[in-house]
Amino acid sequence: MKESQQNTTDFGYKTVAREEKASMVADVFHSVAAKYDIMNDLMSFGIHRLWKRQAIACSGVRKGHTVLDLAGGTGDLTAKFSQLVGDTGRVILGDINDSMLKVGRDKLRDLGLVSNIEYVQMNAEALPFPDNSIDVITIAFGLRNVTDKDAALRSMYRILKPGGRLLILEFSKTDSEALSKIYDFYSFNLLPTMGKLVANDSESYRYLAESIRMHPDQETLKGMMETAGFEQTSYQNMTGGIVALHRGFKY
Amino acid sequence: MINTLLTATAEHILNTILSLEPSVQASLSKVQHQVLAVEVRDWQQTIAVTFTGHSFMVFNNYQEHIDCHISASIDTLSQLKDPSQLTRLIRQGELDLEGNLHLAQAYSQIFSELDIDWAEHLSKYVGDGPAQLLVQQLRQAKQRTKQLDGVLKTTTAGLFQDELKVAIHPLEMAQFKAHTRELKQHAAVLEQRINQLLAR
Numbered sequence: 001m002k003e004s005q006q007n008t009t010d011f012g013y014k015t016v017a018r019e020e021k022a023s024m025v026a027d028v029f030h031s032v033a034a035k036y037d038i039m040n041d042l043m044s045f046g047i048h049r050l051w052k053r054q055a056i057a058c059s060g061v062r063k064g065h066t067v068l069d070l071a072g073g074t075g076d077l078t079a080k081f082s083q084l085v086g087d088t089g090r091v092i093l094g095d096i097n098d099s100m101l102k103v104g105r106d107k108l109r110d111l112g113l114v115s116n117i118e119y120v121q122m123n124a125e126a127l128p129f130p131d132n133s134i135d136v137i138t139i140a141f142g143l144r145n146v147t148d149k150d151a152a153l154r155s156m157y158r159i160l161k162p163g164g165r166l167l168i169l170e171f172s173k174t175d176s177e178a179l180s181k182i183y184d185f186y187s188f189n190l191l192p193t194m195g196k197l198v199a200n201d202s203e204s205y206r207y208l209a210e211s212i213r214m215h216p217d218q219e220t221l222k223g224m225m226e227t228a229g230f231e232q233t234s235y236q237n238m239t240g241g242i243v244a245l246h247r248g249f250k251y
Numbered sequence: 252m253i254n255t256l257l258t259a260t261a262e263h264i265l266n267t268i269l270s271l272e273p274s275v276q277a278s279l280s281k282v283q284h285q286v287l288a289v290e291v292r293d294w295q296q297t298i299a300v301t302f303t304g305h306s307f308m309v310f311n312n313y314q315e316h317i318d319c320h321i322s323a324s325i326d327t328l329s330q331l332k333d334p335s336q337l338t339r340l341i342r343q344g345e346l347d348l349e350g351n352l353h354l355a356q357a358y359s360q361i362f363s364e365l366d367i368d369w370a371e372h373l374s375k376y377v378g379d380g381p382a383q384l385l386v387q388q389l390r391q392a393k394q395r396t397k398q399l400d401g402v403l404k405t406t407t408a409g410l411f412q413d414e415l416k417v418a419i420h421p422l423e424m425a426q427f428k429a430h431t432r433e434l435k436q437h438a439a440v441l442e443q444r445i446n447q448l449l450a451r
Contacts, residue, residue, distance in 0.1 A: 047252070050252055050259065054255055057310035057312055058314070060316070062284070062315075062316065083304070084301075084303060084305065085307070133331040239252060
């Protein structure tokens with residue numbers, strides 16, 4: 001029984017073999033990459049931009065920093081970080097999915113942001129960087145898709161410079177019962193329909209809603225960060241806890 | 252979230268100004284990547300602004316390293332459009348400033364020198380002639396509204412004070428205030444005397 005638990009993981013509400021999750025998540029994002037930005041705006045009524053702004057305000061990114069925007073997708077955070085780090089810094093947009101990276105690269109090039117951005121396809125569980133080499137790591141709406149979250153957090157801790165910080169922006173659990181009911185109705189009824197109409201793909205958006213429910217809550221994630229070695233960990237809830245921003249430091 | 256939305260709007264406005272008046276970019280080139288935090292005392296909010304060389308970024312709830320911190324009420328902040336007022340306001344204690352003074356002066360200066368050529372920007376859409384005419388008409392209309400506003404204020408004040416006698420003249424108000432102050436002082440003296448008598 002124990003062995004079977006170790007060999008399987010969640011994929012939304014389904015249980016799948018661990019080695020299958022990455023490719024199944026990849027399929028979801030290959031499918032939604034082209035319409036990713038427009039769907040983000042539609043699904044969150046544009047509020048995702050405010051969540052990301054808050055993450056940038058808490059990131060402490062300054063001129064000359066090296067920033068890793070993990071699971072950076074279509075590069076919303078990278079675009080801002082690229083300006084904040086200036087010519088002497090660099091931003092690495094990392095994603096496991098090449099479709100998302102391509103969409104991100106095209107978008108950032110169209111914005112004229114080219115000089116200090118690198119695009120690297122990578123797995124968050126085994127980050128291809130030397131120890132103590134990154135100032136700030138952000139992972140926005142990406143951690144819940146990672147198969148082994150503990151390994152990913154350990155890997156992030158390893159590559160952070162002493163004094164560096166990790167920011168995790170992710171869907172979480174809301175305290176309000178009324179909000180929770182509205183949110184559930186919206187996620188399981190309206191969201192897949194919107195996905196069907198705009199991106200012609202209701203299954204991917206059903207996975208999105210399910211994966212959010214399977215993701216660890218605020219306190220659990222904070223504990224996981226501490227187990228990985230992070231110090232001064234804290235989180236702030238946004239929009240009633242629908243989204244939480246976790247922050248941890250390496251000393 | 253509302254505050255984040257407001258700062259996002261402020262950022263959008265600043266970046267629009269930047270696109271309309273490219274000289275701002277040159278004026279701020281020396282203070283690129285430095286963070287100016289403005290604490291608005293009336294709202295108990297701190298807003299941080301930084302210029303990255305291409306655009307402005309505005310944050311609320313900013314807890315990181317700040318190069319210059321200004322704390323003042325909204326009335327005082329509006330006076331900062333004139334950079335020469337900065338030192339006077341600090342001396343009078345209406346404004347607290349910590350950090351790099353040049354950063355505050357640089358931002359103050361760009362707003363005092365802001366002179367957007369509206370006709371130039373409008374001409375892209377409607378052509379040179381109509382754009383110039385429109386801007387001229389708007390300027391005249393603004394001037395006329397100002398004049399009209401002055402006349403209206405004087406007439407209304409005259410009507411209420413002299414004709415209808417429902418409002419008092421500012422001088423009467425000042426006299427009333429002086430009387431009230433005097434009365435307050437008398438009352439305080441009397442109170443002190445009563446207390447002394449009671450204490451015996």
